[in-house]
Amino acid sequence: MSSETSRGEWYQGRGLWQHVPEDDWKNWGWQLKNRITTPAEIEKYFTLSPAEKRGCAFANKKLALAITPYFFNLIDFKDEDCPIRRQVIPRIEEMETSPEEMLDPCGEDGNMPVPGLVHRYPDRVLFLVTDRCAAYCRYCTRSRLVSNSQGYDFHPEFEQGIRYIESHPEVRDVLLSGGDPLLLADRKLDYLLGRLRAIDHLEFIRIGSRIPIFLPQRVTPELCEILTKYEPVWMSIHANHPKECTLEVKEACDRLARAGVPLGNQSVLLKGVNDDAETMKALVHRLLRMRVRPYYLYQCDLITGSAHLRADVLKGLEIIENLRGHTSGYAVPQFVIDAPGGGGKVPINPEYVKVVNDDEVVIRNYEGRMFRYSRHVGGVQPDPAEQPEQLPAGWILD
Ligand SMILES: *Cc1c(COP(=O)(O)O)cnc(C)c1O
Ligand code: SF4
Numbered sequence: 001m002s003s004e005t006s007r008g009e010w011y012q013g014r015g016l017w018q019h020v021p022e023d024d025w026k027n028w029g030w031q032l033k034n035r036i037t038t039p040a041e042i043e044k045y046f047t048l049s050p051a052e053k054r055g056c057a058f059a060n061k062k063l064a065l066a067i068t069p070y071f072f073n074l075i076d077f078k079d080e081d082c083p084i085r086r087q088v089i090p091r092i093e094e095m096e097t098s099p100e101e102m103l104d105p106c107g108e109d110g111n112m113p114v115p116g117l118v119h120r121y122p123d124r125v126l127f128l129v130t131d132r133c134a135a136y137c138r139y140c141t142r143s144r145l146v147s148n149s150q151g152y153d154f155h156p157e158f159e160q161g162i163r164y165i166e167s168h169p170e171v172r173d174v175l176l177s178g179g180d181p182l183l184l185a186d187r188k189l190d191y192l193l194g195r196l197r198a199i200d201h202l203e204f205i206r207i208g209s210r211i212p213i214f215l216p217q218r219v220t221p222e223l224c225e226i227l228t229k230y231e232p233v234w235m236s237i238h239a240n241h242p243k244e245c246t247l248e249v250k251e252a253c254d255r256l257a258r259a260g261v262p263l264g265n266q267s268v269l270l271k272g273v274n275d276d277a278e279t280m281k282a283l284v285h286r287l288l289r290m291r292v293r294p295y296y297l298y299q300c301d302l303i304t305g306s307a308h309l310r311a312d313v314l315k316g317l318e319i320i321e322n323l324r325g326h327t328s329g330y331a332v333p334q335f336v337i338d339a340p341g342g343g344g345k346v347p348i349n350p351e352y353v354k355v356v357n358d359d360e361v362v363i364r365n366y367e368g369r370m371f372r373y374s375r376h377v378g379g380v381q382p383d384p385a386e387q388p389e390q391l392p393a394g395w396i397l398d
Contacts, residue, residue, distance in 0.1 A: 010247035015073045016045060028218040031068045032134065038065070042089070046077035055090035062305060064147035065090055067135045071214050074243055083241040083273040086309065087137055094138060094305035103144045105301040107342025114160040120344055124173035124204075127161050128154075129192065133180040134214040137238075139268060139309045141301040141338070146179055162195050165202060173204040182211035186222055193230040206234040208266070213237060213244050216252035224259035236264045236295055240274050245286035253290040264295035267333065269319070275311035277322035284323065284331040294333035299348070302340055313337070313348065321350045325366025358384060 014025065024030040036042055039056035048056065059065040067088050075089075076082035104110075111120045118126040131145050131154045140146050145154040156178070165171050174196060181189065196205055211218045212235075227233045235256060239245060253263055265287050267274060274280055284294045297319070300310040316335045323332045336345040355362035358381055360372045375382050 010245070010250050011074075011243070012247035013073065017069055017073060020069075025070075026217050028215055028220070031070055031215055031217055034069050035066045035135070036069065036072050037067075045072070046075075048089070049080050051091045051093070052080075052089050054092040055094055058092070058095050059090040060149055062090075062094060062149055063136050063138065063140055063143040064149050065136065066133075066147075068215050070217065070248065071135055074246070081272055083270075083279075084243055086273050087139075087240060087270070088135055090138055091308060093308035096307065097304045098307045101302045101304045101306065102340070103150075103304055105141060105303050105340055106338045107340075108142075110342060114157075114164045116154070116156050117161040117164055119164075119168075119171075120342065123170055124175065125165065125168075125171050126175050126177055127165075128178050129156050129158065129161075129176050129181050130179035130183055131156065132178070132183050134183060134211055134218070137210070137268075139270065139300055139303060139306045141303050142179075143303060158192055158195070162192075162199075165196070166199055169201045172201060173206070174202060175206050175208060177208040180209050180211050180214075181207050182209045182218055182223070186226060189223070190226045190229075193226065193233065197230045204232070204234070205230065206236065208236045208238070210238040212249060212252045212256070213239050216246075216248040219252035219255050221255065224255050224261075227256070227261050228259045231260050232262070234262045234264070236266050237292060238266050238268075239283065239287065239292075240267050240270060241279065242282040242286050245283070245290060250290050253292055257291045263290075263292040265292045265333070266296045266298060267294070268298045268300050269311050269316045269335075270300060270309050271311040273309070275315045275319075277319045280319045281323060281327060281331075284333070285327070288328065288331055294331060296345070297333040297335045299335070299337040301338055317348060317350055321366075324350070358382065 014020070017025065039048060039053060042048060042056070056065060071084070071088065074084045076085065079085070108118045108126075111118050113119050116128040118128070120126070128145070131148050133146060136147055144150055145152040148154060165174060176192075184192070193205065196202055237253070239249075256263060267283065269275055274283060280297075287294055297316060299313055299316055300306055320332065320335045335348045337348055338345050352363055353361055354364055354370065359376065360374050362370060362372055364370050
């Protein structure tokens with residue numbers, strides 16, 4: 001797998017698209033219009049393996065096949081195990097459902113007070129504003145509705161969602177997602193952000209988008225102007241592998257950062273893509289260089305047909321263990337499991353607190369060395385009557 005010992009160059013290349021005029025290549029409309037959406041188109045560039053070929057034949061019944069030429073160009077055509085290829089080229093394993101898998105693994109549909117708006121946490125909502133993406137990730141947790149291949153018949157409806165937020169003063173944070181909100185036309189996005197910004201109790205607007213990775217050309221100066229107009233708008237991008245951090249992506253992130261948009265990244269732990277510490281370290285280091293703060297590392301949701309892409313939870317813990325303390329704290333994402341059935345995101349951490357008793361806590365550092373930290377304050381032992389009623393699970397109280 002890719003290793004990065006020095007700063008390394010930012011990949012910039014067009015592979016087999018040299019003949020495309022620069023103006024077209026850099027135009028997001030051109031990139032969308034020229035997406036690769038059929039196995040026949042893929043096979044103009046490389047031969048699909050039998051498992052991929054059969055996967056492609058079924059893909060449109062589950063989640064559409066679509067890849068921007070820009071992102072397709074990052075595939076290593078000679079390598080069936082290419083980490084970019086595994087994310088976007090369907091495989092026949094997608095059509096198999098394991099017993100633990102679900103169509104709505106995070107139980108979102110049961111938490112929708114109005115269609116497209118998930119209100120799970122006390123002070124914030126997830127607002128699904130479109131079912132379209134620039135390209136489709138084969139492990140998408142929302143494949144039941146994204147790309148509308150499964151007859152879910154999702155018609156994002158701004159008005160109801162906006163009215164819900166307007167009438168719920170406890171909502172101080174909205175996360176726009178989908179689908180990919182940045183696929184909306186500037187005019188629509190301007191309208192939506194304007195309506196949200198006009199809500200007095202809404203403090204925080206953020207956008208979850210893989211557009212900066214799939215289609216960095218979409219991050220135009222005009223888009224940045226809109227985001228600045230309604231500041232503060234935060235953004236979480238979605239990069240899984242260091243190869244995705246190209247010069248185009250770096251420049252798109254630069255435009256966003258200069259527009260005042262704080263950037264985070266959400267990765268999904270994927271087997272054969274990023275389930276090793278070395279790859280993940282290369283990714284988070286590249287992200288920091290693009291002014292993107294790694295935010296979450298997700299254990300892959302139990303979405304139907306994802307078994308071939310899911311890695312063991314302990315792999316994720318091992319990766320965090322290999323990051324924390326070993327590299328910049330800013331580079332370490334929080335590893336989470338979005339609880340199956342709908343409990344929200346649960347942080348999963350290596351165990352650093354070994355013992356808690358009336359006198360002290362015993363902790364360990366990244367090297368495994370143990371340390372004691374006294375619980376006495378001003379020489380006085382804490383009153384046992386004032387112990388927190390519920391100690392976090394996993395703590396050993398002796
Ligand atoms: C992820 C998510 C959020 C945002 O969670 P944070 O931990 O605040 O980033 C909000 N609502 C739903 C339903 C979510 O899945
Ligand atoms: S960009 Fe996000 S919503 Fe779209 S297919 Fe990928 S994971 Fe799903």
